[in-house]
Amino acid sequence: MAQPSHQVPERIPVTLVVNGTKRDLDLAPWTTLLDALRDHLNMTGTKKGCDHGQCGACTVLVNGRRVNSCLTLAVIKDGAEITTIEGLAKDDALHPLQQAFIDHDAFQCGYCTPGQICSAAGLLAEGRAKNADEIRELMSGNLCRCGAYPNIVAAIQQAMGRP
Known part of the structure; x- marks a missing residue:
């Protein structure tokens, strides 16, 4: 008996609010939040270290909670508020x-x-x-x-x- 085939969509629309700015993206379903930030939004302050969630170099805040962005799929965070290192300073004053x-x-x-x-x-x-x-x-x-x-x-x- 043949297994039913499941089509994986090539791209999924995702909206992220990054450092207070709404950003609409079309991402492959396997795109991590880290790669979305760095490769699609040019937010390079967040670093790719181990890419396995063990070093914390990729830590960002998602809805105020700290997460390893290398282990988080961007599509799962659709609509979330993301704060990166670039978004901590306010009105030219350091956090x-x-x-x-x-x-x-x-x-x-x-x-x-x-x-x-x-x-x-x-x-x-x-x-x-x-x-x-x-x-x-x-x-x-x-x-x-x-x-x-x-x-x-x-x-x-x-x-x-x-x-």
Whole structure:
């Protein structure tokens, strides 16, 4: 008996609100949110690291929650509000986390920094971290090969208003 064939559509219309701007796209169904941002919208601040959801370089905020965009299909987020590193600053003023990362020299090569900052913004919104140990635990999905972790934790504490 022959198996029924299922046609996969070549392209699917997707609407994303990226950094406050509505963007209409026609995407292959397997396009990740990361690839939609980088390859279709030229939002290159979000980095492709491991492409397996293990490093956090691709972290963005989706409806205010931090997600690994390399593991998220764009078509599933149709209508969602996406905030990337480019969308955190407002009215030419850096986001407090961006300023704190500068103040604490919380980067070396800078490759992981956009994902670290977006993840930290989600962390602050969650309100669960109360101390340095909790920050380290809740940021453990974001890897820094340069080892700037103490400065990253200090930057997040500054943005939290904690020493």
